[in-house]
Amino acid sequence: MTSVLGAGAFGTALAISLARAGHVTLWARDAAQTRAMSHERMNSARLPGMPFPEDLSVASSLNALPDGPILLAVPMQKLRDALNSLPDFGDRPLVACCKGIELSTGKSPTQVISELRPQAPAAILTGPSFAQDIARGLPTALTLACADEGLGKDLQARLTTPNIRVYRTTDVPGAEIGGAxxxxxxxxxxxxxxxxxxxxxxxxxxxxxxxxxxxxxxxxxxxxxxxxxxxxxxxxxxxxxxxxxxxxxxxxxxxxxxxxxxxxxxxxxxxxxxxxxxxxxxxxxxxxxxxxxxxxxxxxxxxxxxxxxxxxxxxxx
Missing domain, CATH: 1.10.1040.10 (N-(1-d-carboxylethyl)-l-norvaline Dehydrogenase; domain 2)
Known part of the structure; x- marks a missing residue:
């Protein structure tokens, strides 16, 4: 199963699309936001009018996250703080869903992940996409960049949905600099x-x-x-x-x-x-x-x- 950390518009849209292909957990830091999303079955604050599929679960406790890859749908400049506040997920793959370069260090998303979670395989999901299009089920093609080709193939299969076609590459620097x-x-x-x-x-x-x-x-x-x-x-x-x-x-x-x-x-x-x-x-x-x-x-x-x-x-x- 897959988990999405970050209930902004893009994280929510990814969770909605992924839940059409299997169970997904969407994690939000704010407990009040979690309660509202659970009650309304949508993220009215960040992605209004986009109902949650039945297989989308909402959680504010990290203990509720199932095994499987974790998508980090947080802004680039907040990625370090987010990782510092999260527990150790061991060797579970961490997939960055942000684009940019960290201002304080000049590092890319996967470089920040590798620095703070060296035991976790790092990847990035990037490419031309808007949250509204993804959530509405409109066709979207993305790139999954992962240095480990075998893991990249596994993540590609997991993250492909009825409306998201995922292409893979081992060229992580190219994907990250393009997105930045x-x-x-x-x-x-x-x-x-x-x-x-x-x-x-x-x-x-x-x-x-x-x-x-x-x-x-x-x-x-x-x-x-x-x-x-x-x-x-x-x-x-x-x-x-x-x-x-x-x-x-x-x-x-x-x-x-x-x-x-x-x-x-x-x-x-x-x-x-x-x-x-x-x-x-x-x-x-x-x-x-x-x-x-x-x-x-x-x-x-x-x-x-x-x-x-x-x-x-x-x-x-």
């Missing part, structure tokens, strides 16, 4: 659209953003095919073109000079700073990432950011 960089590029694209710079500007940012993704990932030993797949190009295309993306909406608010709900998790904001620091250490140029950090820190406005990018030295593509 695309959120930063979504902020850039949102800012361009919000400022009225048009779809041509968005296309340019996506394409050159993909080049930045490749530049860092390949330097870290990733495979080019991974970046061209679901966890790289696929996720980039989805996140940079839809207002369902929180990162895109955040960028949109920057471009429009409007307010943004600070309670909404925007993974790309912290990740942009982490990637900028990592790129500096590695001697890699990531100009779009640099201007996104400037936009977030309010040291650049959109006009100056675009001028900074357009005035870069001319070169071959």
């Amino acid at each position: 960089v695309k959120n930063v590029m979504a902020i850039a694209c949102g800012a361009a659209i919000g400022a009225g710079l048009g779809d041509s500007a968005r296309a340019a940012l996506m394409t050159r953003g993909y080049a930045e993704m490749q530049r860092m990932a390949l330097e870290l030993g990733a495979q080019a095919d991974t970046l061209a797949g679901l966890s790289g190009f696929g996720d980039l295309a989805l996140t940079c073109t839809s207002e369902l993306s929180r990162n895109f909406r955040y960028g949109l608010s920057i471009g429009q000079a409007s307010g943004f709900d600070t309670s909404v998790t925007v993974e790309g904001a912290a990740t942009a700073r982490a990637l900028q620091a990592r790129a500096a250490e590695m001697g890699i140029e990531m100009p779009i990432t640099d201007v996104v950090v400037g936009l977030i820190d309010q040291t650049l406005d959109v006009s100056r950011a675009m001028s900074q990018l357009l005035s870069r030295p001319l070169k071959e593509e």
